[in-house]
Every structure is written in structure tokens, then in C-alpha cells.
Amino acid sequence: MICAGIDIGSITAKAALINGKDLLGTLVIPTGYHHLNAGIRVFDTLLQQNGLSRTDISFVVSTGYGRASVDFADKTMTEILCHGAGAHFLNPDIRGVIDVGGQDSKAILLDDQGRVENFAMNDKCAAGTGRFLEVMARALEVALDQMGEVGQKADNPSKISSICTVFAESEVISMIARQEKRENIIAGIHDAAAARVANLAAKIRIRGPVMMTGGVAKNSGMAAALEKRLKLPLIIESFSQETGAIGAAVLAAGTG
Amino acid sequence: MSEKPVDTTKIRSVKKMRDLMTTYYLEALSAGQNNKQVAWITSGGPVEPLVAMDIIPVYPENHGAMIGSAKMGEELCAKAEEMGYSFDLCSYARADIACSVEKGGPIGGLPRPDMLICCNNICGTVLKWYEIQARFYNVPLFILDTPICHTGYTPDIAAYVRAQVDEYIVFLENVTQRKLDHDKMTQVGKLSFEGQRLWQKVLNTTAHKPSPMSAFDAFFFLALIVTLRGTPIAVDFYKELIAEMEQRIKDGISSIPHEKYRLLWDNLPVWHRLKWLSARFSGHNACLVADTYTSAWCGAIQYIDEDNFLDSIAQAYTRIYLNIGVDQMADQVLDMIRFYDVNGLVMHSNRSCKPYSFGQMDIMKTVREKTGLPVLMIEADMVDPRSFSQAQAETRIDTFMEIIKQREA
């Protein structure tokens, strides 16, 4: 029985196919303006890549912010449940998941079956999300995907104290004015964002092994800062970005 | 409170004050070994019965100020957030609550309380904060409920608070298993009155031009009238401090080298940026000569009858600054503007203190209308640096000072 998961995030749309215990394939594309179109495109392209058609799929679960717009899905599930299930599928030992996406960040506690025991999510404030990093990257004129690498070169990380994204941005700008080293500022930004995420993790008393998922997991600087804050190693799979879609497919297999 | 701005001519009493505070905290921390009981009390609470009953009063708010000055606020506040307390809550409370669990902070945490005394004349926050600590330490809590006097002090309020003063004494007698010595109470009452009178006199010295000390010094010297009110230590110290200030005036020694502009500060200090703020203003030859905060510990002295102390404290503790209407607060600000003859008002919009900060904009409007003085508002927090943007404050302060300079030119 082949099942599919589709995760429509704020920045990217992801799809995954599984057959029993096997992951057949995943795909990531930009979401763009139209959620349903993104869902159709990511799903159909992935099917095509695997030589499958829609009739081969027994059950589809959609997740993410745009989950309701995927009208061909059999069921919708929240991305928290899906990230939990996905992490468990990729590594059954995982008990904690930290998902940092574009819009928000979450800390999730799992039981030994991969079910969500507790979770915490950032409030309206953007600090500690991909958005925060994006704003800062723009102020520093660094490509978002370069930040991790650049930040790792810091010799004396700057200290950003403000929590508010707007305040933090003005702090960063005054650091630029003082000609502080870009890599040090970036390391400071990672630490500030990591502090917010670590705070969420502490609220649910996260326990290891912990997997980091979501787009920001690709930022090595942020991951390193988070490990330091949590005093726990983070497991980052190559499928970090697709974990939600994989989880949706897993849950589809469970319900279908 | 332990941080002092750089002065051209140091105030000698600073060292003595530091020693007195160290002794006080050492005594408080070793209370258990000396078979003494410790009461945690809010800064606006009636401490005198505690002093009269030989109970050591400890002030979590003063501790909060120390945490802020030591720049340990961020870490402790974040710890409280991990415990589930919102970032939007008072940073004194957050830091203190976290400190009780962590035993952290500049002095490794306060001594364990045997009882908690909470007077809500300064805010409703202390009520919640002390409930939390009463649950944590599992000790008795006494609440002195002082209804806010929006437009005046009614006979109903008077009777209610007066009845609670008696309940307070009964509470203390029950917890300590000792009777209050009324002669000693009278004596402590007189010392408290004298301490407050002298503290007002200290603050009054800054009406002199140039001012012999600044509000930043007042923030520092305040600790004694808060923690040792009702003792001869506070009375003796403030006498010496007044003498030193009078000598400085005579010798022409001023708080900042070239005092050209005089400013009034409103709200609690930004404990983690005292030095920076002081330097920023003195860089413009501006001295913060007075503030609405430190005078709160002598502002209700008019209601105290030193010969009838327990009867009169009901009114004195109920009618303090903050437990009155915003219009009355504005009147007091206007009085201070006149008395200290200032060129502008600096308001700290303090995220941690809602009763102090909400209403500031209306006070600002009144001050502008009645005096035409420039008013600056700085967004910050007394302890938590994460709600402060130094770059933004810098721009605001510099612009404000430009306006004052143009106006006074």
C-alpha cells in the first residue's frame, strides 16, 4: 500500500511517498502564492519521478499551513503530529523534535510509539523562526543559505540582547555601523534565535535523543548554537525539511 | 543599586553605604544560624512592626535591583520563562522566582523566608508574586490590602486598612509566638519617621545648582531607607550623607562636571544601563537631578503621626505615590519640576511596571501643557535587557537634548 504526505509550508511545499517501511521518494518545491497548485505540482511531479499515478496511492494526508487547501487529500493533520510521526519513522529512538520553520518553531515531545505527548510553539513573535533569520540576513546582505557557514567563522560572537525582531534589527544595524565583523554578528544572531527555541524546548522539558527538523535545520550555525543552548546533540537527517511530509505519509498509512 | 556612575569627585558615603548593605545582607543570610526569623516584604510594605519584633526584613525587589545591576537579569528571567512564566511579566518577579529555584544571582539567592508580607500599595503584581513564593516555600503569607485611592482616601478604606494593621500584628505574633513590645514599636516608629524625614532632606539637596548628587546616586542611596527603615543605622547614615552633600554644595562640587541642564526622571531605574545612561546625559552636560521613584519612600510622611504610629500608617501606606490617581501623580510631577527647576522630563516606559507606566502619556501631556517642557520617553525594562534597544535610546536621547539646547539657547 503506497501512501502520500503533502506538507504545504509558508515557503516550500514538500511531498513524500512511502510503502510500508520504505520511503519511496520526496520532493521540495517553492510554495508560491497558490497553495493548491503547489500541492498538485509537488505531488504529481513526485509521482511522475517514481513512475506512479494517483490511482496507485491508497491514502493522502496533507499538513502544514496550507493543508486545508489540498482538496484531493483524504485527511488533514497538523504539522506537529506529522513532524512527530516523521521523526519517529526516520529514527524510532527519537523522543524530542525541534522543528524550526519559516513561520514558527515548535518543540515536540514523543512517546516510544512516535505519538505527541506534549508540544510548545512560539507565540506571535517571530524571534527564533526562519523569518527572524531572513530579516537579519537581509540587513547583513548575506544569502540566507550562507549564514550557517559564515557564522561558524566567528571568533568573538556578538551579543544581541533584544528579543523583538524589530529591536534586534536595529541592534544589528548599529553593530554594522560600528563595523563589527559580519561573522561575529551572524553568530550572535544564531545564538539569539537559538535562545528562543531552547526556551520552547525547556518549557516541555525536552529529552533526548532530539531530532531537528524544518528548513532551518539546514543552517549549521543555528544548529550548533542550539546544541550549545540545549546541552544536547541534535540529530539532523538529510530529510530534515521533508520530515513533515514523510510523517503525513506515515499517518496516512496508519489511517488508510 | 551596586553600580555607581563615574564621578569626577566621588561621594565618600558610597563606601560606607556599601559596607552597611553588605553587613545587612550577611546578617540576613546568616539569620538561621542566629535563630532569627526572616520575613520577605514588598518594598512599599510596613516594615516597622518587623523591626520592632526583631524579625529580619528582606526585600525581593531590592534583590531584583541587584540582579539588574549585576546584569544577571537576562539569564534569570529566561529561566523563569522556561518555568512557564511569560516574558511579559515583571522582571523583578521573574528574576526572583527563578532565583528561588536556582539559588543564583549576585548573592546566591535570598535567605529562606519564615513568612511573607505583601502590601499591594505598589501593584497587583506583588500579590501574585508572593502567592507563588508562599506556595514554593510553604510559609504563611500576610496580605495588607490597601485599596487604591483614585480620587481620595475614604473612611471605608481607612477602617479597612486600620483593621488589617491589627491583623498584621496578630499574624506576626502567631508566627513568632511572641508578643509585640509596644514601647519598642513606638521607638521604631519614631526612627522610621526620622529616617524618612532625613531621606527627603537628602533628596532636597539636589535642588541646589549645580546639584551635588544625581538621581543615579539617589537610586543607590535609596537602598537604606527601603531595607533599614525604622533603624538607627538609616538615621545616622542619612545625617552623614546630608552633611556631605551640604559640604559639597559649600565647596562647589557638583555631580557632573559642567551642569548646564537639569532633568527629572520618572519610573524605576533601568538598572542594567545606569552607567551608560548617566554618561550619555552628562555627555550633554545634563544632570538627572531628581526622580519620582526614590521620593516614594518619604512622599507620604505628611500622614504619619510619630506619636501614634500604628494608627497613622494605615493612611501613610495607602496614600503612597502609585496607589493614587494618575492626575494626582501628575500634580506631584509638576511640583517636582518646579522645586528642582528642571529643563525637561525623562520618562522610562517600563515594560515591567504597568501601574507606573500606564498613565505616563497622560502625565506627559499635562506636563507639556502646563510647563511647555520637553518630555522624552525611553522604552526599556528595569532588569531585562532584552526589551531595550540601546541604538534607539541613543537617538532619542540625543534628539531630546538637541531640543532642550535649542530651547534654552
Next chain:
Amino acid sequence: MKEIERFHEAVNNIFDTVLKIQKTNRKIIGYLCSYAPEEIIHAAGFHPMRLFSSKHEIILAENHLQSYCCSVVRGILEDSLAGRLDFLDGTVFPHTCDSMQRLSDIWRMNGKYQFFADLVLPAKLNTNSAAIYMKKVLARFKEDLEAAVGKKIIDTDLADSIALCNSIRKHLLTIYGLNCRYPGSIRGVDLYALVKGAMIMDRKEAADLLAGIVSHLEQKVYPDSPAKRVILSGSLCDTPDIFDAVEAAGGAVVGDDLCTGQRWFDSAVAEDEDPLSAIASRLMGRVICPAKHAGLTFRAKNLVSLVRRNRAAGVIFLMLKFCDPHAFDYPYLKEFLDKNGIKSTVLEMDGLQQSQGQFSTRIETFIHML
């Protein structure tokens, strides 16, 4: 049901509701929290009406209250300054939190309405001296109202108003009970409209309509509901979407401890006592607002017992951003629930700017966890 529709109409169009009442020659007194003694206001011949947070953007209130003030306090001031509350003849501010205190000062200094009263109630509700003081505050308030209308409030009028308010309380309690026994017997948004409407509409009309709704609902037979049962806990809930989101996720709200919910109507005023003393006793004894004190674990015990009585599986905390009293209580309430094996989650609310996506994600995940 057309009776329920009437409540929705009243809630959705407060201005028309007000006009109808004004046509009966009654003046309108707005009040700010559930500690306002409606009975006394009503007996004086005024119409008591609860004020809610604004549905509009904060513009004018920005000049009086900083951004870290809650949306209820800022919103009510905004509505007042924008002239949207010009129908009011007066307002009453019962003592609650620090922000409300300062709103009262700002309100009074702006002096827009004829009648103004601060009801400086005790913050401590578990002592004898506080009880004596509470009664004095109410007596003084009664005198203030009498001075405003130019005549005495007689005890029989006060008794009638008490009976009327009690009947609303009784009906709402019955409907809550039915909804708890048979989730789905009434929709959450309808329940919300009934409670909010009863704080706004003419009290006699509300009481009569509620009586009709009760008998209608009691006649029907309901199937057992598979819905996951949850309790709402917090200050105000003026976001009916919550109920829809809970229901869409397969849950049902079976009780609350909200200021705009059960806390407002959960106990009656004794009708066989001196009226003022009886009103005072109710205010002293009812489920407290966290800005008040009645022992160290009052609210936690009440919440756990509410969960048990209503056989709920979990609690959703609705935290109004910048509401200090509730935010201070949250960790201990959660701990209390944890110890009792009751699951909970927290939703932060901030007036208009609700992030719908996050909102339903949280609720769905939580209901799934139960």
C-alpha cells in the same frame, strides 16, 4: 432556533440593542468586569452593559496606553475615544488588575460620560474585615447611583433586580449543564452568544428568551457524543472561532472558568437576606479572578474540580497577552493539572491579530493528543 438568533443579533449589533433600550427611557451604564454588581445598577433604573474589547484597530488609545497593555484595556479606550461608546451615560470600574486601574484614571481624566464610579473592591476576599469593607463599598456605590438618579433605591426594587439576575444565572447554568451532558446539543458559538448577549441585552428580555431556550433544549433527545471534552480556562474569550476550531477538531467545550463565562453567572445571590449583604456575599464567595486573593490554591482546585465534574479530558488555557494576573497563575495551574493527570495546552490571544493558522494547528494537535 429563533430565540438563540436574537442573542446573535444583539451581540453582532450592539448599537441597535442599545437603541431599543434607550427607547424605554433608560440610561446605560457600562461596566468593565464581572465583579460589577449589576443588580444595584439595574435597581437604580439603569441598564448595565458589559464592555468588550474593540473590533477596531488601536489608533487613538496609542496616545494613552503603551503597546504592552492588553488588547481589552486598550480596545475599550479606543472605542471610547473614537466615539463608539457615546451611547453610554456612565461607567463603573470595579477594582481588578493594574491595567484596569490606570484605565479608570485615564477614563476619568478624559471625562466623557455623565456618571463615573470606581468600585475599589477588596483584593483579598477571604477575611472578615474584607467582607465588611466589601459591603461598605457597595453601599457607597448605591448612594452614588441614588445621587445620580435623584431618588432612593428601595429594597423591593433591589430584590426584584436580584431575582431577575438570578434567573439569568439559573438558565445559563441549566444550558451549560445540558451542553455538558450532551455535547453538541448546542453549538459552542451559540453558547458564547447566549452568555455575551445576556451581559448586553435588556435583562428581562434575556431572561425570558433563555427560559424558552431551556424548555426547548430540554425537550429534545440527544445521542451520546464521541467528542473529546475540554474546559476553557482564562480571562476573557471574545473569539467565538475557538469553539468552531475545537468542534472541527472533534472536541467540545464542556465548561469554563472565564470572566466572560461561568465566573460571571456561576452562583446566585441569596434572596432571603438583606440585599446588599447578599450581593456582597456572592462577590466574596464566587470563583475568583486571579487579580484577587482567596487562598493559595483556590483557582487550581476549582479548575480540577471543574474538569472532574464535567468529565473533561483536557484544559485549553486562553491567555490574553499582557494579562499579568492570569500569566502569573498559569505555571501553577498547569502543574496542578499535570499532577492530576489532566492534559492542557495554552493559546495566547491578542485581540484582533489572531494568527488563524497557528491557532487551529494548536487546537487540532491538542485534541488529537487527548
